[in-house]
Amino acid sequence: MKPVKLRRSFYNRPTLEVAPDLLGKVLVYHSDKGMLSARIVEVEAYIGQDDPACHAARGLTNRNKPMFGPPGFTYIYFVYGMYHCLNVVTESEGSPAAVLIRAAEPVDGLDVMLSNSFKKSNKNLLSGPGRLCRAFGLSREQNDLDLTRDAIYIENRNMKVTNIQRSARIGIKVGCELLWRFYDADSTEVSNSR
Template structure:
């Protein structure tokens, strides 16, 4: 039987959390500074039925044209154009013909670096997230992984380029929240990234958080033998 959400109360105390939107300058820094600093921050997704709020627990950094694992590695395209724009905007892409993933652009305009939002804890609007994540059996699974996160928050390509530093009427906002303590942040290789970027420890997560997604190493695709 699917888990039945028990109201809209936060899963943990939020006393002392700051509801101030993050400034543009927060994102106008090197990606490896921004990525771990996002942990513990609050992402707000307004919906017609009320807001959904997510506390970030896992992210991955991608360093633009200098990073073989980045969508921007081979230059600007129609798909990744948002990455080359100003910091503090959402970059949303479609993957495997099935799912959306949400990234936040950072660094100076033209650098095309960004942070993939891998996982988080739904702290408000949990029942709204369950309406989109019917397969979830536990609260921890609502946004445990980038595709689940995007699904739970109703993220699609229409939000590509959304300004997360904007006002309360915007479709996405990132708040100061309660940033994670540095001593509680761990790092490791990025999930599913192979080649030259396989060993970069550019995935960051909060230790002990049940919402953090399991690590999966890159598995090279096997080429089908040519017919004889």
């Protein structure tokens, strides 16, 4: 079956529905070094002003602005002085929420990913949000792009996911009681928990 690019209506839904639905979908980025793609295997939901771990918890700022915008846009931010994290914005405009793409399995453009990451083996190439952005060459230049119009988007290639698990989100100190991390337990590329 032909790949189908996800439409805005896919993202314009409750984030806890969008997040698990993204597992098995394929992230595609037409970079200036070539086309890169990867099967998404781990995500986390960050939802609104009541989620203390969500960047939008303290209201609109210049950084978190994309989350407040319409669904189907990228939200890429810089963290820990050296890494970027890729999110896809969900829910309607004015309702700040997003899904963090934490890990994926390489599909197309493995050579470019390795080169971007300064790595020789594909071990842990995309297993973690910082690693994934590094391999894809994503930075704030790709922040707030339209996943329905720009060079980065997500496709449905009808890849099956048979073993979806959920857990607490990783790397946060608040909101740990919420089981808003979803992952494909059959994938070897899921990042290390705890």
